[in-house]
Amino acid sequence: MTTTNRIMQQIQVSGIRRFDEAISSVPDIIKLTVGEPDLPTPAHVKKAGIQAIRDDVSHYSPLMGFQALQQAASQYFHQKYGLTYAPNEILATVGATEAVATALLSVLNPGDGVLMPTPGYTSYQPVVAMAQGNLIPIDTTKAGYKLTPAALAATIQAHQHDHLKVLIFNYPTNPTGVTYTKAELAALVTVIKQAGLLVLSDEIYSELTYEQPHTALATLYPEKTITINGLSKSHAMTGWRLGFIMAPLALINEMKKTHQYLVTSTSSISQAAGIEALTHGLDDGPKMRDIYQARRDYLVSRLSEIGINYLYPTGAFYVFAQVPADFNGNSWDFATQLAQEAHVAVIPGSAFGTSGEGWFRISYAASMANLRNSMNQLATWRAQTLV
Ligand SMILES: Cc1ncc(COP(=O)(O)O)c(C=O)c1O
Structure with a gap:
């Protein structure tokens, strides 16, 4: 007789949480992982x-x-x-x-x-x-x-x-x-x-x-x-x-x-x-939306500059971006290496199903300073790995 429920035995903690926990010990890591507002409750x-x-x-x-x-x-x-x-x-x-x-x-x-x-x-x-x-x-x-x-x-x-x-x-x-x-x-x-x-x-x-x-x-x-x-x-x-x-x-x-x-x-x-x-609080959402929109605009312009392909986001606070074609490995490898070497944490696309493979998710529910630093670090890392 099994001690615990058979259905639950097949279910894992989500890939988002598992990845987040796996890279949390990297020093000075900038986390663009978990999808929750960094802004305070009004x-x-x-x-x-x-x-x-x-x-x-x-x-x-x-x-x-x-x-x-x-x-x-x-x-x-x-x-x-x-x-x-x-x-x-x-x-x-x-x-x-x-x-x-x-x-x-x-x-x-x-x-x-x-x-x-x-x-x-x-x-x-x-x-x-x-x-x-x-x-x-x-x-x-x-x-x-x-x-x-x-x-x-x-x-x-x-x-x-x-x-x-x-x-x-x-x-x-x-x-x-x-x-x-x-x-x-x-x-x-x-x-x-x-x-x-x-x-x-x-x-x-x-x-x-x-x-x-x-x-x-x-x-x-x-x-x-x-x-x-x-x-x-x-x-x-x-x-x-x-x-x-x-x-x-x-x-x-x-x-x-x-x-x-x-x-x-x-x-x-x-x-x-x-x-x-x-x-x-009918205006609270729109005020926050304006803040996220500025971050989105910043993020997509930096990604374009760095040469990372992405899906142009029209809602929520995520950019779904493509693992560069010259990277040798899957999305989990890419996100792990990015975390360890550039100290920037994103979620591997495979956490969202097999059809997410080859992609990664960046959350821009993060401060502008963190977005700026993370994009600078990504740009430097990308330039080094391309050489
Ligand atoms: C699509 C979607 N649905 C539901 C939730 C969960 O929302 P809540 O924190 O209100 O439980 C999230 C949280 O990230 C989400 O992205």
Whole structure:
């Protein structure tokens, strides 16, 4: 008899974390690895959190979250993206991470097929495995790292007997920085609708788009979209652990049970801060976006100068760049050597699935000084290795 769960035995700590830990002992390393804002939580939001502690907001909240939070979220997402979720269709979760897990564990049955464009965010596959779903990757490398209606339709056709149930879709996309226009989304929805798929739409980076406003998928496909969002990126609140699932009531009512038995409710103090962020912090995201945009512009111009190819990022805070053709080794070797010799840490593309091989992810959720120094060090290292 095995002592631990067989499914969990097959699951590893994510490649992002493993790589980050592996290079952490390199002295003076500049880390452009983990995807979390370096900026502080806005002062007015912190103040609301402190006030909540003073006011003894230190008890369980209702399972779904405080009603005032559901109301604030309903209004905020309406104002921002035209979403029309009623307060009781919004479930407050422990970050987007719990939102993804609760949603997938609530809808999947063993053997259900789950489609997912790759390379993609690393936390979906383990949850699909926990729910005993069958993950079917859709390689986007030949289509500019975007999911196209043709590729989606072809995969659906090829797997028509595989109990296809959910498409996991994340945009702006981690790790590629790709995002989608309204017209592109509408074309995808035509295919999705025909197949009757549920969509888990992870829009946690929705405030960070640089070329065009974000279109929420649920505005085009409200009946079967499960929207994931939260305050981690928009309000630099990763440590507060506050996210949302927004979905039609019948789905939310099922998810409420999963959520109860996983976590009961998310932190009351964080919820109080979240009400403030959602009510008086509509400008917080755009202010941070402007800062990230300046960093993105700087980073891509330096990469061009150095001669590193990259995918031009239109959202999130990542640049997906190509391991130089003359480098002898895979993306893990490249990132390891870069860390050890240039003291710059990036994430190997293979951490995002086999289709990420040959690439690496740079996070620009880092100070301008760190970006400047890291690009100088990369330039010097590259010049030396080319000789
Ligand atoms: C695409 C995506 N979804 C979800 C998350 C997790 O967000 P949270 O910190 O709110 O759990 C991340 C974090 O990096 C992410 O990149």
